[in-house]
Amino acid sequence: LRRQARGKRREVALGIGDDCAVLRPRAGEEMVVTTDLSIEGTHFRREWHPAESVGHRCLARGLSDIAAMGAGPVAAFLSLGLPQKLPQRWVNEFLLGFLTLAKRFEVTLAGGDIAESREGVVADVMVVGAVPRGKAILRSGARAGDVIYVSGSLGGPASTLKRMFAGEKVRAKKNERHFFPEPRIAVAQKLRGVATSMIDISDGLSVDLAHICEESKVGAMVNELLLPVARNASLEDALHGGEDYELLFTARENAHVPVEIAGVAVTEIGWIERGGSVRITDLKKTRALKARGWEHFVR
């Protein structure tokens, strides 16, 4: 693992093998840090998700948080709790999924910890990223009159999950975003200086838009007719499904926001208003958009 983990990032002055890793931010940069805990039964099921998908998903959650700040990833840290009876092969495939994604984004695995868990796999992933000083895109920058945008399409992963809950055996293909979500790092970096606020959609559009509104002390109106609902997904999936790992952001009305960034569609879906209420309209009727949390696999 130590050998595999040795990456080329110059910011990682010292990786696995000492009491700590040593990170050396470049001049004029600050570091962003996120941590995501994934627990078997809550965030994934071994009978549904191949180990490679679990490894990919655990790291993708963190990379998506880095993207949501407009930052670029630098290093990852992996803490693994493994039940005694877990086959070594499962661990190897988990690491394959994790390290393949890390390599693609030039993220160095710089540390971690392994311990025995009593039941089920536990993976806590910390990702450190870098962003030019003062340029991180926060949740708190939205202002009344800003336009709301979303990258890619929404609801696809939730619709896949629904099929599995209905008993369907879904093959974990590499292009199936539920199994192999794609963090929007490249899109996010192009949004620095453009987006006034940003978040990644992990809990569902309704919840994550509410987070932006709360932190920015504003309200929002979503135009239902504009929502980029994924093929095979319902409006419900797109609004509340979660695990899309798309970027939800705002920009000034007069800002130039391309309809495609880094090969990913960017869609205008509404606007920011005064007040604190989040609503949705089909231009005939308007209703409150209730924040309905992503409840993982606990049902």
Place this chain on the structure above:
Amino acid sequence: LRRQARGKRREVALGIGDDCAVLRPRAGEEMVVTTDLSIEGTHFRREWHPAESVGHRCLARGLSDIAAMGAGPVAAFLSLGLPQKLPQRWVNEFLLGFLTLAKRFEVTLAGGDIAESREGVVADVMVVGAVPRGKAILRSGARAGDVIYVSGSLGGPASTLKRMFAGEKVRAKKNERHFFPEPRIAVAQKLRGVATSMIDISDGLSVDLAHICEESKVGAMVNELLLPVARNASLEDALHGGEDYELLFTARENAHVPVEIAGVAVTEIGWIERGGSVRITDLKKTRALKARGWEHFVR
């Protein structure tokens, strides 16, 4: 929690409440990062360890790693997996133990994650520290002829653990180092420019000295007669017990190392040799010092 977490560290530009925390290292400093996974049944038992002790211990592990680099702590991140039936009071007391220790070392709780675990408490703690650029004390700097030192005393926590395994009910007093270990941050910072290599004793002297020897490509000789064995502890506890969270370090033969640093005794316990073998002597007989791992509570 968010309110409690707001610390005063200037290096934490943005704490809990966004997709990531933002850390702003001071000019000329680099960051050290460590992560420690603590799992109920493996690292602690709810029937033995009060929640306050568990919270303290989880953070102390990370702070001790920061000390082992000669660094100072800045921010902590806490990922908690909690079983559904866990009383809220347990969580509150865990946080009390965690945050009391954090406050004492001026560490800001800058982020984290909470999820439901199927069985048992899981706590992954990440600590970020700062050290002047290039000044981190590594495991790899020991050279033949260096003197080996250890802070404090050894074996105390292991002897407490043994008593509990023997069925004794031990009260978790604040001055009982098994329950409330003391990270040697102040000692460590005084050792920058003095220590040639350093590690904290978490797995036991025999294991951690072997780590220094391996990374430095040297051997070592421990003088059994000099070991600062804790009161009520055996030589065995001191050599292999673990969880001492004392500092084990080397310095050049001609370096000035005080016998007490920041109120903590510092004891010379042996010397570094060429070759790769780690041995122990009572000046009559010499034998190999086998690295016997700390096996936590799995017996």
